[in-house]
Amino acid sequence: MDGQNCTFGACGAVAGVKNPIALARSICDAQRMPLTLGRVPPCLLVGSGANSWAKENNITTVDPVTLISEKALKTNHYCKKKLAKYEAFINDKNVTLNIEESPLDTIGAVAIDNEGNIAAACSSGGVMLKHSGRVGQAAAYGSGCWADKAVGIVTSGCGEYLMLTNLARETARTLENSNMATTGVYNSITNNFIQSPMLSRSKDKLAGMLVLQNKNENEREFLWAHTTKSMCIGYMATNSKRPTSRMSYLPNGREPGHSVIVEGICFY
Amino acid sequence: MDGQNCTFGACGAVAGVKNPIALARSICDAQRMPLTLGRVPPCLLVGSGANSWAKENNITTVDPVTLISEKALKTNHYCKKKLAKYEAFINDKNVTLNIEESPLDTIGAVAIDNEGNIAAACSSGGVMLKHSGRVGQAAAYGSGCWADKAVGIVTSGCGEYLMLTNLARETARTLENSNMATTGVYNSITNNFIQSPMLSRSKDKLAGMLVLQNKNENEREFLWAHTTKSMCIGYMATNSKRPTSRMSYLPNGREPGHSVIVEGICFY
Numbered sequence: 001m002d003g004q005n006c007t008f009g010a011c012g013a014v015a016g017v018k019n020p021i022a023l024a025r026s027i028c029d030a031q032r033m034p035l036t037l038g039r040v041p042p043c044l045l046v047g048s049g050a051n052s053w054a055k056e057n058n059i060t061t062v063d064p065v066t067l068i069s070e071k072a073l074k075t076n077h078y079c080k081k082k083l084a085k086y087e088a089f090i091n092d093k094n095v096t097l098n099i100e101e102s103p104l105d106t107i108g109a110v111a112i113d114n115e116g117n118i119a120a121a122c123s124s125g126g127v128m129l130k131h132s133g134r135v136g137q138a139a140a141y142g143s144g145c146w147a148d149k150a151v152g153i154v155t156s157g158c159g160e161y162l163m164l165t166n167l168a169r170e171t172a173r174t175l176e177n178s179n180m181a182t183t184g185v186y187n188s189i190t191n192n193f194i195q196s197p198m199l200s201r202s203k204d205k206l207a208g209m210l211v212l213q214n215k216n217e218n219e220r221e222f223l224w225a226h227t228t229k230s231m232c233i234g235y236m237a238t239n240s241k242r243p244t245s246r247m248s249y250l251p252n253g254r255e256p257g258h259s260v261i262v263e264g265i266c267f268y
Numbered sequence: 269m270d271g272q273n274c275t276f277g278a279c280g281a282v283a284g285v286k287n288p289i290a291l292a293r294s295i296c297d298a299q300r301m302p303l304t305l306g307r308v309p310p311c312l313l314v315g316s317g318a319n320s321w322a323k324e325n326n327i328t329t330v331d332p333v334t335l336i337s338e339k340a341l342k343t344n345h346y347c348k349k350k351l352a353k354y355e356a357f358i359n360d361k362n363v364t365l366n367i368e369e370s371p372l373d374t375i376g377a378v379a380i381d382n383e384g385n386i387a388a389a390c391s392s393g394g395v396m397l398k399h400s401g402r403v404g405q406a407a408a409y410g411s412g413c414w415a416d417k418a419v420g421i422v423t424s425g426c427g428e429y430l431m432l433t434n435l436a437r438e439t440a441r442t443l444e445n446s447n448m449a450t451t452g453v454y455n456s457i458t459n460n461f462i463q464s465p466m467l468s469r470s471k472d473k474l475a476g477m478l479v480l481q482n483k484n485e486n487e488r489e490f491l492w493a494h495t496t497k498s499m500c501i502g503y504m505a506t507n508s509k510r511p512t513s514r515m516s517y518l519p520n521g522r523e524p525g526h527s528v529i530v531e532g533i534c535f536y
Contacts, residue, residue: 006466008432012403013314031428036354038471039395040428042402046281047315049401086304127307133317134310135280141408141431148465160299160308163409164276166434197416198274203306 003118003147007031008043010144012135014050015064021123023050024139026057044139072125079128106138108145108154110212110222118152118214120145120168127159137162142169150214151175157207157228164198167207181213182262185225189260194227204257211264223264224248229256237267271386271415275299276311278412280403282318283332289391291318292407294325312407340393347396374406376413376422378480378490386420386482388413388436395427405430410437418482419443425475425496432466435475449481450530453493457528462495472525479532491532492516497524505535 001008009028017023023045030041045053054061108122122145124138136159137143146153146168153168162168171188178184194205208226210233215221224233226248234245250261269276277296285291291313298309313321322329376390390413392406404427405411414421414436421436430436439456446452462473476494478501483489492501497518504511518529 006432006468012312013317032469034471037351037397039397040426040470042399043428043431044280044403044408045399045401046403047401049281049399052400083305129305129307131310131313131317132320133313133315135312135314135403140312142410142434158308160311163311164274166410166437169434200274201300202308203302 001120001145001147002028003120003149003152005032006148008141010044010139010141011050011053012044012046012139013133014045014047014054016051016061016067017054018060018062018067021121022059023054023057024121024123026059027053030057043141046135046139047133075128083129106156108156108210110145110147110152110154110210112152112212112214112220116149116214116217118147118149118212120147120152120154120212122154122156124156124159134159136160137167142166144168146172148172152212152214154210155207156209156231157226158202158205161193161199161202161205162207165193165196167193167209171209171211175211175213181211181221181223182264185209185211185223186260186262189225189227189262194258194260206257219266221264221266223262225260225262226250227257227260235265269388269413269415270296271388271417271420273300274416276409278312278407278409279318279321280312280314280407281401282313282315282322284319284329284335285322286328286330286335289389291322291325291327292389292391294327295321298325311409314403314407315401343396351397374424376424376478378413378415378420378422378478380420380480380482380488384417384482384485386415386417386480388415388420388422388480390422390424392424392427402427404428405435410434412436414440416440420480420482422478423475424477424499425494426470426473429461429467429470429473430475433461433464435461435477439477439479443479443481449479449489449491450532453477453479453491454528454530457493457495457530462526462528474525487534489532489534491530493528493530494518495525495528503533 007028009024011020011023035041106124110120112118122138124136126134126136140163143163143166144155151172153171155162155168170192174188175184193207199205206228208228208231211223213221222235230247230249232247234243236243275296277292279288279291303309374392378388380386390406392404394404408431411431411434412423419440421439423430423436438460442456443452461475467473474496476496476499479491481489490503499516502511502513
């Protein structure tokens with residue numbers, strides 16, 4: 001999402017595109033140029049149509065098989081076995097298996113340039129053992145990322161929960177009406193996610209978030225927040241020699257999916 | 269979308285499913301039953317994966333070719349010719365062609381039962397000459413439809429604009445804070461759509477909407493609103509012999525895409 005032009009582009013369920021984020025950007029950028037005959041450029045392309053767009057716009061496509069890492073294939077086989085085992089013993093209450101042991105791979109980034117233009121993007125391999133054709137929050141407007149002139153946000157976590165709560169956009173809205181960013185992010189995740197009526201039937205509400213707020217050229221903050229046990233974050237400025245990275249942990253005694261930690265740094 | 273359970277299901281870019289709305293409902297209904305191993309059922313399925321879900325859940329699939337009507341094929345050929353002609357003469361300002369002459373086929377419905385449960389759904393063939401793989405507002409959460417305990421909403425119009433403004437959900441939110449439904453709908457379409465900062469670069473903001481509001485068992489209203497030149501609407505109650513249908517027109521002198529008309533009836 002491009003905060004300067006308020007344009008959003010996304011792709012989902014697309015195979016054989018080396019860098020899906022480049023495809024999303026191409027779809028986003030195309031919205032600045034209206035089409036002939038009053039046609040409106042698409043925001044979201046999926047499946048083979050998304051692959052065609054990539055080819056038409058010189059975005060690297062490859063044989064989908066080359067994108068499957070050995071590790072991912074092993075994890076997939078392991079999870080499938082687990083599921084088969086679980087389903088075979090579904091009535092045996094002594095068998096407890098937790099698929100959440102398999103970490104997944106959503107990644108998000110927010111950036112701001114010297115002129116204060118903000119962009120946010122995220123990309124995800126989805127969840128393990130998902131149904132073929134599933135589109136998650138990374139491709140859902142207002143859910144996986146948000147960028148406007150004041151703020152850039154990316155989220156990670158349970159895709160369906162992030163979609164049903166529009167968490168990125170709702171957090172931007174909460175921050176618009178808040179003077180204190182840390183409190184704003186805390187309130188948004190608490191009210192719009194953990195306590196959302198949309199998720200009243202859901203168990204553990206797992207989410208993570210990066211927020212870059214741009215009040216003016218002297219007041220800029222970078223925040224991170226999560227309801228998961230831990231989240232890995234990183235940041236760097238143009239004059240940094242290398243990025244700073246760290247693991248953020250939910251304090252001892254707080255229950256993942258039910259409480260949130262917010263931290264951050266200011267920069268200008 | 270099921271207003272009682274706050275569940276949402278959708279499919280997009282799917283070929284060979286006779287009634288895509290039945291597929292969307294199946295995806296929606298599946299969310300009431302959690303999956304094994306902590307997995308969360310999907311909200312949005314697309315492409316061939318959506319087709320597989322249909323087959324797995326006994327939803328009628330057919331040869332995609334049988335779903336192409338003679339009329340739609342003719343219109344498609346006509347529009348393609350128009351586009352080719354336009355693009356050949358793109359520098360000739362005397363050639364003016366308007367694709368909007370080809371009416372399209374989004375349909376939406378809102379229903380309420382005796383217990384006050386609300387459901388809303390919409391289905392669309394998309395826009396003429398769209399890029400393959402495009403997903404529009406019908407499959408986007410909060411854009412094509414909305415249902416909760418108080419209101420059911422469906423929208424129609426320019427899919428990308430409805431997605432970028434989350435018009436269905438935003439209208440539900442506006443109505444939650446409004447004592448007068450007609451004014452609430454008017455204000456929502458004006459503020460959240462026609463004057464939305466997300467659409468500041470857009471020309472004609474075309475949308476239509478059906479709204480069913482359920483305050484209590486004695487106060488129920490059915491409203492319709494549109495910024496298009498006209499919109500066809502219909503309604504019926506359990507005890508009606510047949511549905512009532514009518515064409516609603518924007519009053520003379522009002523410019524389509526820039527002003528809105530709201531009308532409605534009460535029922536209980």
